[in-house]
Amino acid sequence: xxxxxxxxxxxxxxxxxxxxxxxxxxxxxxxxxxxxxxxxxxxxxxxxxxxxxxxxxxxxxxxxxxxxxxxxxxxxxxxxxxxxxxxxxxxxxxxxxxxxxxxxxxxxxxxxxxxxxxxxxxxxxxxxxxxxxxxxxxxxxxxx
Amino acid sequence: xxxxxxxxxxxxxxxxxxxxxxxxxxxxxxxxxxxxxxxxxxxxxxxxxxxxxxxxxxxxxxxxxxxxxxxxxxxxxxxxxxxxxxxxxxxxxxxxxxxxxxxxxxxxxxxxxxxxxxxxxxxxxxxxxxxxxxxxxxxxxxxx
DNA sequence: ATGCGTGCAAAACCTTTGCACGTCA
DNA sequence: TGACGTGCAAAGGTTTTGCACGCAT
Numbered sequence: 036x037x038x039x040x041x042x043x044x045x046x047x048x049x050x051x052x053x054x055x056x057x058x059x060x061x062x063x064x065x066x067x068x069x070x071x072x073x074x075x076x077x078x079x080x081x082x083x084x085x086x087x088x089x090x091x092x093x094x095x096x097x098x099x100x101x102x103x104x105x106x107x108x109x110x111x112x113x114x115x116x117x118x119x120x121x122x123x124x125x126x127x128x129x130x131x132x133x134x135x136x137x138x139x140x141x142x143x144x145x146x147x148x149x150x151x152x153x154x155x156x157x158x159x160x161x162x163x164x165x166x167x168x169x170x171x172x173x174x175x176x177x178x179x
Numbered sequence: 180x181x182x183x184x185x186x187x188x189x190x191x192x193x194x195x196x197x198x199x200x201x202x203x204x205x206x207x208x209x210x211x212x213x214x215x216x217x218x219x220x221x222x223x224x225x226x227x228x229x230x231x232x233x234x235x236x237x238x239x240x241x242x243x244x245x246x247x248x249x250x251x252x253x254x255x256x257x258x259x260x261x262x263x264x265x266x267x268x269x270x271x272x273x274x275x276x277x278x279x280x281x282x283x284x285x286x287x288x289x290x291x292x293x294x295x296x297x298x299x300x301x302x303x304x305x306x307x308x309x310x311x312x313x314x315x316x317x318x319x320x321x322x323x
Numbered sequence: 324a325t326g327c328g329t330g331c332a333a334a335a336c337c338t339t340t341g342c343a344c345g346t347c348a
Numbered sequence: 349t350g351a352c353g354t355g356c357a358a359a360g361g362t363t364t365t366g367c368a369c370g371c372a373t
Binding site for chain 1: 250254274281283295301307309310312
């Protein structure tokens with residue numbers, strides 16, 4: 036989904052397009068990886084220093100309402116945000132060193148689905164986060 | 180791992196067995212599902228009303244040090260705690276209605292592993308949460 | 324024009340920490 | 349006895365909220 040489509044969806048859902056809102060969403064849209072609130076704030080203040088933290092929090096609600104926000108919750112307790120613009124359900128390979136996140140297609144194994152089915156569990160959604168070291172960081176770490 | 184083994188591990192690691200600590204761990208041990216801090220506090224106060232919230236938080240550190248604590252982070256932003264006593268890495272089927280959580284064996288699919296391998300990503304850990312309705316709740320919901 | 328959105332500050336929450344006292348080994 | 353553990357209260361950090369003003373529609 037391109038940025039204009041996001042804005043369109045926003046307007047069609049009855050939300051106003053303010054300068055702040057545009058900057059806030061744009062910051063997330065153009066980030067190539069999930070970002071923390073702190074990073075998000077910096078990115079937005081970069082474009083408009085007057086933007087308040089609470090405005091971002093309020094726009095989180097908007098993005099959630101639009102079904103566009105993905106919250107990533109690493110084991111370390113932090114929260115990272117990213118836009119979920121894919122058709123396909125996807126997950127991230129998250130590098131523990133550089134923070135780079137790469138979306139991958141989801142494929143729960145057949146055996147897995149069978150186990151769940153056997154329990155007559157009605158699976159609605161799932162959340163998978165994969166942590167490790169990306170190729171580049173792995174190479175770097177090997178050097179030491 | 181039975182409860183005595185947990186206590187043994189605790190002592191062998193140089194921690195003292197206090198009345199509070201025992202109650203705190205026991206509460207989590209006997210709970211059949213991951214519990215919130217609030218539930219954990221209630222369960223412990225049930226046995227000893229004097230136990231302080233900060234003592235539980237401090238014992239979280241202890242349990243983490245022992246590698247026994249599993250923190251579950253549902254999408255709703257809450258945090259739930261459970262003891263991780265299995266040999267095998269496991270995940271939970273969590274019922275969105277009754278909250279019951281059932282551990283299942285983990286098995287990332289071969290295709291999945293291959294995709295990750297192809298990217299030369301060095302996978303360290305992963306976190307999978309499965310949400311849906313358990314058999315009982317599904318039946319209940321169908322009645323309506 | 325009018326109601327939604329924002330900045331600001333305060334409040335609400337959750338978690339951590341310092342300190343003095345208590346208790347386990 | 350001595351070090352670790354705890355209760356209490358205060359501090360810290362993050363997120364939410366009330367209010368008055370501002371701006372998009």
